[in-house]
Amino acid sequence: MSTTEEKFSLGEVLVSFKSCLVDDDKDVLVEHYLNGWKGLVRFMNGLGTIFSFVSKDAVSKIQIMENYLKGENGERYRTLQSMVEYEVGSSLVDLTKRGNHPESGCRTILRLHRALRWLQLFLEKLRTSTEDSKTSTLCAEAYNDSLANYHPWLIRKTANVAFLALPVRNTFFEVMNVGTTQQVVDMLGEAMPYVSKVYDVTQELYSQHNLLELP
Numbered sequence: 342m343s344t345t346e347e348k349f350s351l352g353e354v355l356v357s358f359k360s361c362l363v364d365d366d367k368d369v370l371v372e373h374y375l376n377g378w379k380g381l382v383r384f385m386n387g388l389g390t391i392f393s394f395v396s397k398d399a400v401s402k403i404q405i406m407e408n409y410l411k412g413e414n415g416e417r418y419r420t421l422q423s424m425v426e427y428e429v430g431s432s433l434v435d436l437t438k439r440g441n442h443p444e445s446g447c448r449t450i451l452r453l454h455r456a457l458r459w460l461q462l463f464l465e466k467l468r469t470s471t472e473d474s475k476t477s478t479l480c481a482e483a484y485n486d487s488l489a490n491y492h493p494w495l496i497r498k499t500a501n502v503a504f505l506a507l508p509v510r511n512t513f514f515e516v517m518n519v520g521t522t523q524q525v526v527d528m529l530g531e532a533m534p535y536v537s538k539v540y541d542v543t544q545e546l547y548s549q550h551n552l553l554e555l556p
């Protein structure tokens with residue numbers, strides 16, 4: 342997987358999340374979902390080694406899912422819906438405690454799904470931020486209101502220290518390779534509904550199957 346060499350483009354991430362949604366926006370294509378994450382990881386890698394502990398975890402989860410997609414049951418992992426049907430129907434998910442299936446697709450996607458909520462909050466904060474807003478504060482607020490609820494104290498502490506190393510808003514926007522601040526804000530505005538839709542469809546799917554608390 343190429344996560345470091347290619348230049349980040351917010352536009353490509355937007356296209357990935359946009360093209361995730363199929364079947365009248367009721368289902369999510371796993372390949373495109375992972376492409377969205379790969380683009381984001383590329384962005385994060387460009388921010389320096391301080392984020393490598395986050396990057397490693399995201400990459401390993403993307404890799405788990407890519408292995409399923411490439412595997413003999415790859416077709417079952419084409420969409421989140423087909424993955425849930427297959428894994429739950431074949432008892433391939435540890436539902437209450439970690440057992441024989443510690444790396445099921447369902448629990449792996451759940452971790453990324455929770456991170457997507459952080460992303461959703463962070464992008465919205467960036468979109469509505471002002472010139473003097475601090476990216477570190479926006480990122481920390483988004484994290485503390487979402488993903489942090491699932492992390493132990495040490496990870497929360499480490500993450501909040503790492504956020505202090507985030508570049509200032511202007512530099513942050515430049516690395517997105519979109520153009521002027523207004524163009525970044527416009528593209529974030531365009532991206533948000535797709536990210537939110539992907540989040541909502543996944544949340545509904547996991548809720549229907551009682552999968553939101555997988556160990």
Ligand SMILES: CCCCCCCC/C=C\CCCCCCCC(=O)N[C@@H](COP(=O)(O)O)[C@H](O)/C=C/CCCCCCCCCCCCC
Nearest residue numbers: 351381382384385394395398399452453456480484496500
């Ligand atoms: C459009 C550009 C602006 C936004 C750019 C954002 C780039 C973000 C790229 C990737 C996000 C990271 C996704 C992290 C997934 C974390 C999944 C998780 O919760 N894993 C934990 C649980 O896993 P299991 O142990 O149960 O398998 C794991 O313990 C976590 C380890 C690492 C720490 C995760 C800290 C998350 C902080 C998220 C903020 C990233 C900051 C990026 C700054 C732009």
